[in-house]
Amino acid sequence: MPTSELGFPVKKVREGLAEVLVPAEEVRAPKRATVFYNPVMALNRDVAVLVLRTFSEMAGRPIRACEPLCGCGIRGIRFALEVPGVSEVIMGDLNPNAVRLSEENIRLSGVQEKVGVRLSDANVLLTAFSAPGQRFDYIDLDPFGSPAPFMDSAVRALRSRGLLALTATDMAPLCGVHVNACLRKYGAVPIRTGYSKELAVRILLGALARVASAHDMGIMPLLCHATDHYARAYCLLEKGQGKANESISNLGYIAHCPSCHEREVIRGLGKPIAAECPYCGSKRLISGPLWTGRIFDRDFCSSVARQLAETPWVSRRAKRLLELITGEAEGPPAYYAVQKLCDAFDLRTPSIEGLVRALRERGWWASRTHFDPQGIRTDAPAREVLKAIRELA
Numbered sequence: 001m002p003t004s005e006l007g008f009p010v011k012k013v014r015e016g017l018a019e020v021l022v023p024a025e026e027v028r029a030p031k032r033a034t035v036f037y038n039p040v041m042a043l044n045r046d047v048a049v050l051v052l053r054t055f056s057e058m059a060g061r062p063i064r065a066c067e068p069l070c071g072c073g074i075r076g077i078r079f080a081l082e083v084p085g086v087s088e089v090i091m092g093d094l095n096p097n098a099v100r101l102s103e104e105n106i107r108l109s110g111v112q113e114k115v116g117v118r119l120s121d122a123n124v125l126l127t128a129f130s131a132p133g134q135r136f137d138y139i140d141l142d143p144f145g146s147p148a149p150f151m152d153s154a155v156r157a158l159r160s161r162g163l164l165a166l167t168a169t170d171m172a173p174l175c176g177v178h179v180n181a182c183l184r185k186y187g188a189v190p191i192r193t194g195y196s197k198e199l200a201v202r203i204l205l206g207a208l209a210r211v212a213s214a215h216d217m218g219i220m221p222l223l224c225h226a227t228d229h230y231a232r233a234y235c236l237l238e239k240g241q242g243k244a245n246e247s248i249s250n251l252g253y254i255a256h257c258p259s260c261h262e263r264e265v266i267r268g269l270g271k272p273i274a275a276e277c278p279y280c281g282s283k284r285l286i287s288g289p290l291w292t293g294r295i296f297d298r299d300f301c302s303s304v305a306r307q308l309a310e311t312p313w314v315s316r317r318a319k320r321l322l323e324l325i326t327g328e329a330e331g332p333p334a335y336y337a338v339q340k341l342c343d344a345f346d347l348r349t350p351s352i353e354g355l356v357r358a359l360r361e362r363g364w365w366a367s368r369t370h371f372d373p374q375g376i377r378t379d380a381p382a383r384e385v386l387k388a389i390r391e392l393a
Helices: 039-059 074-082 096-109 122-127 148-156 179-186 196-213 241-249 298-310 316-328 338-344 352-361 382-392
Strands: 010-015 018-023 063-067 086-093 115-119 136-141 158-168 217-227 230-239 251-256 263-267 285-291 366-369 372-378
Touching: 010 039, 018 074, 018 096, 039 063, 039 074, 039 136, 039 158, 039 217, 039 230, 039 298, 039 316, 063 074, 074 086, 074 096, 074 115, 086 096, 086 122, 096 115, 122 148, 136 148, 148 158, 148 196, 158 196, 158 217, 179 196, 196 217, 196 230, 196 241, 196 251, 196 285, 217 241, 217 298, 217 316, 241 251, 298 316, 316 366, 338 372, 338 382, 352 366, 352 372, 352 382
Parallel strands: 063 086, 063 136, 086 115, 136 158
Antiparallel strands: 010 018, 158 230, 217 230, 251 263, 251 285, 366 372
């Protein structure tokens, strides 16, 4: 199709190994854009390529992938060009302009034998592949806003031991700014804390675990991150009542004291939760139900980072992100936002590396975190973190 027939001005951009046409207009919200393309999400797509390369090697089988909300098609095209184990990518979009542009980009990229695009609602497309023998190995949900409306269809369209990737850009509800919106979308209560970005990931995972369990599937988070304006999760799903039960056992709550900043992870949905902080007696904030288990698999994250040696086109930001994730992967839930903690207690903010070192010297587990450049992840309670900060002042 000649580009003049697209009906709107376009420009050429290069990302990874892909060179595609995108709308020659300012980035807008999808409802106002001719076709949605966001260059800021290049990091998201870089990491997705590395994760899918790792998963493809781990699975040891040809990978059939689906991107049911494809926009200009750049993500699916990059999968076809940059992931050797991908045998087929099926993309979809409900916007006819997006489908026409994706078709043109598929042709320009020379990936017609691997990639196809359909004019379809995302849930309709996923449901069409929900029968045994037709399901995908990998599904990537990257909507504008919440992935919640698509989770059930995605779970049904994913084979056992398939990988589901979720993006949530509705961080205001997930981080406690709009509580009712979070309740509607994710069935969980968010709270505003220094570590709200991690709570956002855990609420997202908790919602997915509940949806998957209804289909007797369990989830295993392999790699999660909250970067820029979104939360992202990669989860292995596996069929079986035992797997589903195991997932549900990882649901629970996090109780946060806004006065002394101590926090408690309560694993399990049926346990009583004390309203008052056991350390200072203040009323605690309770978030959940959410995922209380690990949000990273360190071996998988390390394997993803090793892919960087074979993908020199991937951004430096992706390299730094994966270094931080690998370093914090085995740490406990609920990092500390050191700058905010110091502000709350009128303390001078120390060097983050110095604080990590000081806590390790005291016998605590400690690392930096990708969630916050001024944050640390540690098993030390808040009172011990504050003690170390005061001694470094």
